Amino acid sequence: MQAPMPAIPPLPVPPVQKRLDEVTVTGQAVAPTAAPRRPPIVMTFPPQADTERYPNAQANPIRQVAQDPVSTFSVDVDTASYANVRRFLNEGARPPADSVRVEELINYFDYGYRQPASRQEPFAPYVAVVPSPWSKDRQIVHIGLQGYDLPSKTQPPLNLVFLVDTSGSMWGPDRLPLATKAMNLLVDQLGPKDRVAIVAYAGSAGAVLAPTDGRSKLKVRxxxxxLRAGGSTAGGQGLALAYDLAKQNFDPKAVNRVILMTDGDFNVGVADPARLKDLVSDQRKSGVYLSVYGFGRGNYNDTMMQTLAQNGNGTAAYVDTLSEARKLFREDFSSSLFPIADDVKIQVEFNPAQVSEYRLIGYETRMLAREDFNNDQVDAGEVGSNASVTALYEITPAGARPSSDPLRYGVSEHPAATGSELAYLKVRYKLPGEANSRLIERAIGRGDAYASLAAAPEASRWAVSVAGFGQLLKRDPRIDASFGWPQVIDIAQGARGDDPFGLRAEFVQLARTAGEAVPKGD
Structure with missing residues (x-):
């Protein structure tokens, strides 16, 4: 039998602490002296600096047809500006003027243009001429291009590399966690012939997932x-590694593409936009394209995103919500990833006998020289399956009051011109993999004109309402004071049409919000 454990003596009881009001001095209780009250410690933090960066592009000027009749630009199917503008408005502020690219607002929407019949001629032009609602005696020339819709059975396989910014700046629910959800939506679309790899970069770059076929979705997920956020942003190093990985698994019959998910805040290694432009331009020649998806706020570098996407032969989009991710990687999956034409350029020649002035609304960062149109070495925009491109010109008909006085010593007669044509439209493009461009041409005449905006097709009315919205956000001085947010809403309400995903209804609400929002920085 085991001996009983010895009893543990009780712990000594500490003496009772005297209360402050019973402090004794020389054995006698006295009233305590009030201790001096210390001021409360207030923790102050400097406000987070807003370092968002946007291209400082000046609005296209009004041009005189007699001196400068030809307008040339690269197409733009990007939508980043629309989602970014929506983010500002949903936060109760109007966006900075430089963040508003009107063509990206217009191209956010589907216009239901007629589908082209042939993959060899992948665009069906749409043209309408309507009265301008914001400038008396002027007209809007609406040009639309509908891209060919590749049948799913003819879509090429995908060789994708997800390049994911996992730096400290990507911490937060609207950044890396949202990017991860977006990529999972894209993974849903992968098939057995597709391959995907993952590269992450923060401080240093590294491969997270070797090329994996589309059936191994759980492995990719x-x-x-x-992925976790932390560290500095070695964006240039990550880009180089992603391109190397894409080229190791290059398939000439596949879509070979790097998909970058970032806030654009590159701060380690190659971070200069000019050097990154050279990097992606060189890599584009190898057949590996780059698409860029932006996230976050406060430090979002839109200038960097535009530089990468425009020179990488890819698209640029901004993801502000999971709904936007669904639009990009589910509804618009084909147009985001499967190209139908490269180096797509538009050129419009205006007839000086019918038009005295014109200005292109938007596309400021996409302008080309006249001679670039026929030069197949000049890079231009890529268009994906079933994507559409929309451009609007505002014109002053001959005989209407021009914006500037005629030259005292200029030529007064109009040069010889063809009949009643307003303008002549040319579209130049390359089929994927081809080095030589092809041409589509179409005259724009009086038969394309509508007597009133109300009589115009729904597509034109909607495009005009979005263009008015964008120009008001940019505070464009060429918009009459009589045209404001109520007019934008009125035109849009009459052109909502079939709206299966509620995008047009959302736009109307954004226009209402814009009329009440405080301009950013005010």
Missing amino acids: CALGA
Whole structure:
């Protein structure tokens, strides 16, 4: 039998602490002296600096047809500006004027243009001429291009590399976690012939997932789920590694593309936009394209995003919500990833006998020289399956009051011109993999004109309402004071049409919000 454990003596009881009001001095209780009250410690933090960067592009000027009749630009199917503008408005502020690219607002929407019949001629032009609602005696020339819709059975396989910014600046629910959800939506679309790899970069770049076929979705999802934000942003190093990985698995019959998910805040290694432009331009020649998806606020570098996408032969989009991610990687999956034409350029020649002035609304960062149109070495925009491109010109008909006085010593007669044509439209493009461009041509005449905006097709009315919205956000001085947010809303309400995803209804609400929002920085 085991001996009983010895009793543990009780712990000594500490003496009772005297209350402050019973302090004794020389044995006698006295009233305490009030201790001096210390001021409360107030923790103050400097407000987070807003370092968002946007291209400082000046609005296209009004041009005189007699001196400068030809307008040339690269197409733009990007939509980043629309989602970014929506983010500002939903936060109760009007966006900075430089963040508003009117063509990206217009091209956010589907216009239901007629589908082209042939993959060899992948665009069906749409043209309408309507009265301008914001400038008396002027007209809007609406040009639309509908891209060919590749049948799913003819879509090429995908060789994708997800390049994911996992730096400290990507911490937060609207950044890396949202990017991960977006990539998972894209993973949903992958098939057995597709391959995907993952590269992450923060401080240093590294491969997270080797090329994996589209059937191994769980493996891809696990790799995405393991990503964490932290460290500096070695964007240039990450880009180089992603391109190398894409080229190691290059398939000439596949879509070979790097998909970058970032806030654009590159701060380690190659971070200069000019050097990154050279990097992606060189890599584009190898057949590996780059698409860029932006996230976050406060430090969002839109200038960097535009530089990368425009020179990488890819698209640029901004993801502000999971709904936007669904639009990009589910509804617009084909147009985002499957190209139908490269180096797409538009050129319009105006007839000086019918038009005295014109200005292109938007596309400021996409302008080309006249001679660039026929030069197949000049890079231009890529268009994906079933994507559409929309451009609007505002014109002053001959005989209407021009914006500037005629030259005292200029030529007064109009040069010889063809009949009643307003303008002549040319579209130049290359089929994927081809070095030589092809041409589509179409005259724009009086038969394309509508007597009133109300009588114009729904597509034109909607495009005009979005263009008015964008120009008001940019505070364009060429918009009459009589045209404001109520007019934008009125035109849009009459052109909502079939709206299966509620995008047009959302736009109307954004226009209402814009009329009440405080301009950013005010």
